[in-house]
């Protein structure tokens with residue numbers, strides 16, 4: 291059932307999941323004109339589901355199929371209204387598995403529509419538990435799993451196939467393209483799957499690369515106090531199994547406004563629409579300033595700005611949520 295369908299046929303064509311990976315690497319020469327740093331961005335929005343999360347989503351499902359943990363009669367349950375939800379909905383539809391996505395009222399309508407279009411079922415949790423929606427969503431997932439023997443929770447926050455998919459794909463492709471010569475790698479963090487997979491590969495290959503984890507202000511992944519965050523995808527309010535004890539060469543924290551500023555800048559200078567966490571990375575690079583002079587920097591841009599047309603790229607939203615009336619002047 292798996293693997294064969296994603297192999298190339300005699301015309302070089304394959305099933306959609308076989309097109310995950312080998313995403314383009316873009317040289318951004320106009321982003322930091324005042325600096326001598328070289329900047330390369332790996333655009334993960336070119337994955338078929340639109341983000342880097344296609345890689346762990348498919349890896350988790352394929353591993354569970356291969357190991358016999360699930361069969362074609364299983365139902366996959368996960369709590370995510372973002373890129374992982376979309377990646378899982380795509381992989382489940384491809385393999386003919388039922389998918390239930392547990393979301394809360396903050397979920398973006400566009401993402402819910404995409405998950406539904408892939409045939410996913412949405413379960414809306416509308417009461418927070420102890421004032422927290424994440425806790426309520428996880429309780430619902432656990433309840434569903436406990437009540438149904440054929441339900442399976444991949445759990446991106448503890449599943450080692452998450453970092454493994456980036457170890458085997460994302461960073462291998464990037465390292466190969468830049469011939470092992472990367473001074474700084476910038477990776478946005480939430481589950482830490484991407485950053486872990488990249489760091490482990492680079493350490494194993496004994497590369498000189500410094501891995502910079504870009505986290506959100508208000509995330510507690512690397513210490514500090516939890517706070518409100520408005521840009522999805524970046525940061526975490528709890529330390530998951532995967533994130534526990536993870537160390538990177540550097541951690542840079544960026545605000546919601548930094549993400550907006552970075553996204554607008556990439557659109558203006560490079561004609562590329564990037565998502566919120568990528569905008570945050572651009573601001574993190576700016577912040578390291580002189581340290582990066584003459585260095586070769588690479589970054590993983592998790593998704594596209596098309597997922598943020600109602601927020602980051604909407605002046606009204608930026609004004610009402612972040613209190614800034616002319617984001618283009620940022």
Ligand SMILES: Cc1ncc(COP(=O)(O)O)c(C=O)c1O
Nearest residue numbers: 479480481482483484523567592
């Ligand atoms: C847009 C975006 N950026 C960054 C991340 C962080 O990736 P990871 O969970 O691998 O740490 C995510 C994760 O969902 C994301 O959706």
